[in-house]
Amino acid sequence: MxxxxxxxxxxxxxxxxxxxxxxxxxxxxxxxxxxxxxxxxxxxxxxxxxxxxxxxxxxxxxxxxxxxxxxxxxxxxxxxxxxxxxxxxxxxxxxxxxxxxxxxxxxxxxxxxxxxxxxxxxxxxxxxxxxxxxxxxxxxxxxxxxxxxxxxxxxxxxxxxxxxxxxxxxxxxxxxxxxxxxxxxxxxxxxxxxxxxxxxxxxxxxxxxxxxxxxxxxxxxxxxxxxxxxxxxxxxxxxxxxxxxxxxxxxxxxxxxxxxxxxxxxxxxxxxxxxxxxxxxxxPAAGDRSPVQTARGELLQAQAEELRETFTVLDTALTAVAGDLTARSPFIRASRFFLPLVAEAAALAEQRAQEAEARRPATTAERQSCRETVHSSRLRFGGMLLRALEGELAIGNGTPAIRAHTGALRETYAAWCAEAEAGTPDETxxxxxxxxxxxxxxxxxxxxx
The missing domain is CATH 3.40.630.10 (Zn peptidases)
Structure with missing residues (x-):
């Protein structure tokens, strides 16, 4: 061709x-x-x-x-x-x-x-x-x-x-x-x-x-x-x-x-x-249409739960520091825009999990797609929020709330990164x-x- x-x-x-x-x-x-x-x-x-x-x-x-x-x-x-x-x-x-x-x-x-x-x-x-x-x-x-x-x-x-x-x-x-x-x-x-x-x-x-x-x-x-x-x-x-x-x-x-x-x-x-x-x-899993033992609805439900958990972690941190932020950071503007969309994506996945089409066996590619959607949301939006909080620390705005939530988010983010890179091909x-x-x-x- x-x-x-x-x-x-x-x-x-x-x-x-x-x-x-x-x-x-x-x-x-x-x-x-x-x-x-x-x-x-x-x-x-x-x-x-x-x-x-x-x-x-x-x-x-x-x-x-x-x-x-x-x-x-x-x-x-x-x-x-x-x-x-x-x-x-x-x-x-x-x-x-x-x-x-x-x-x-x-x-x-x-x-x-x-x-x-x-x-x-x-x-x-x-x-x-x-x-x-x-x-x-x-x-x-x-x-x-x-x-x-x-x-x-x-x-x-x-x-x-x-x-x-x-x-x-x-x-x-x-x-x-x-x-x-x-x-x-x-x-x-x-x-x-x-x-x-x-x-x-x-x-x-x-x-x-x-x-x-x-x-x-x-x-x-x-x-x-x-x-x-x-x-x-x-x-x-x-x-x-x-x-x-x-x-x-x-x-x-x-x-x-x-x-x-x-x-x-x-x-x-x-x-x-x-x-x-x-x-x-x-x-290779991205193009694999072979069926797996899990119903598509189960995968969508699991995706919804993980996305909702991701939203909760990031939204809790952002809400806790909101009153202390001083920089006009594009990372904060982006976080405020994208985090509600993570919650919307969770609600949509949960709704699709109840549809009749979701009762069939999922494919390998669909399973991988569900996983990568969660990993991408965590690494993208968690990374941006961390950059915003570290920017506040860099200009000397180390309030107790900002210091505490920066440290906690760093730990959670490290675990998210390890999970995203474990057990899946990472060939560039x-x-x-x-x-x-x-x-x-x-x-x-x-x-x-």
Missing amino acids: IDPMLAAELDSVPGHDRFATVDEITAALSRLAASHPGTASLRRVGSSTLGEPIWCLTVGDGPRHALVGALPHPNEPIGGLTAIHLATRLCADASLRRATGCTWHIVGCLDPDGTRLNEGWFAGPFTKAHYGRHFYRPAGDEQVEWTFPFAYKRAYFDRVMPETLALMRLIDTTRPAFMTTLHNSEMGGAYFYISRPVPELHAVLRALPGRYGVPLHAGDPEHPSVRSLDEAVFLTPRMEDLYDYIEALGHDPADQIGGGASDSYAARYGTLSLTAELPYWRD IPIRDLVAIQYGSVLAGAAHA
């Missing part, structure tokens, strides 16, 4: 032993613009919330436009290297530019502020514990990808961030035939989102991970409302569908729905949007392989747009 031209491009990806920082991405794109003045140009398209420039490299002069945005979520750095490699190959190879038929607009980092808060783990060691201790994910209304204007039923969002505004302007000025914002997951298998069915593209996407021994995701989708188009290929979820799903369960969607996403905004121009979600760690997927899969998906998506 991978044609010879695409295979040759995949083989062009160099080895990497670390992810690129914001400064390294900017420097790489600047060098390309300087060394290929007739082919590429670099321009500032916006600013971050803290005032850092957001740069876009435009390459080629094809009749169609393709828009690539890396690091819309700052804990997902594969895209920074993918953007650099894509830009490098397009600048160097006129035949590749002609073959794509596109003028390419490549933003190397959409969220420089948040990315800098993740750079502590970009050079490794690539363990789950080290990742979690240096992890940062912005609160929902501070994420580039989820702060596009949105209005539906009782939901309304118009607090567009400067970073999102930069991407909106690019979409409006280029009206791209193809767009990808470069994301990645953490664990499990590889999977893809596309904004409309393209069966020929599905086949290429499914074949790419296997070339590098990365399993296709066979566990639960990110949300039960997500529609499957093919094995490990999903229809990009619309916020309207998520709203309706939550409402049908009897919950209040207004508590969970924020802004829209880039693909929904670009849909007005007929844009084909693609997202490749790739894990950092290889786990080579960064080159991840970049190659993502690079291949970008070229394939543009070819089928």
Whole structure:
């Protein structure tokens, strides 16, 4: 399913032993613009919330436009290297530019502020514990990808961030035939989102991970409302569908729905949007559809209980120190946003455990997916809350409550890390392989747009 031209491009990806920082991405794109003045140009398209420039490299002069945005979520750095490699190959190879038929607009980092808060783990060691201790994910209304204007039923969002505004302007000025914002997951298998069915593209996407021994995701989708188009290929979820799903369960969607996403905004121009979600760690269980001896409902119930316990531990600590906090910390804003979502996820898992479909035997992949959902919540959100509390201590705000809950959370977090890393494969997927899969998906998506 991978044609010879695409295979040759995949083989062009160099080895990497670390992810690129914001400064390294900017420097790489600047060098390309300087060394290929007739082919590429670099321009500032916006600013971050803290005032850092957001740069876009435009390459080629094809009749169609393709828009690539890396690091819309700052804990997902594969895209920074993918953007650099894509830009490098397009600048160097006129035949590749002609073959794509596109003028390419490549933003190397959409969220420089948040990315800098993740750079502590970009050079490794690539363990789950080290990742979690240096992890940062912005609160929902501070994420580039989820702060596009949105209005539906009782939901309304118009607090567009400067970073999102930069991407909106690019979409409006280029009206791209193809767009990808470069994301990645953490664990499990590889999977893809596309904004409309393209069966020929599905086949290429499914074949790419296997070339590098990365399993296709066979566990639960990110949300039960997500529609499957093919094995490990999903229809990009619309916020309207998520709203309706939550409402049908009897919950209040207004508590969970924020802004829209880039693909929904670009849909007005007929844009084909693609997202490749790739894990950092290889786990064969992620693609194993064989049945286990446990009913799916039992797994969901156990997941609900562990998520609720996670919420209780973190919410207790955050509530206890709330009156003592002095720093305007993005880690605190993120904690206050994500912790209620952990409780909502527990309630949803418990509700799904009672459905008729949950009586069947679970698969190995579903069992692993349930476990990893719990581990991810603990390591991500526990790590961010610890960073917030340690930040207070670092500026001299060591009140008794902050000192006590920092110490207690450190102990609990160490146990969570040990549990997450015990008994499961922890083989780090080579960064080159991840970049190659993502690079291949970008070229394939543009070819089928």
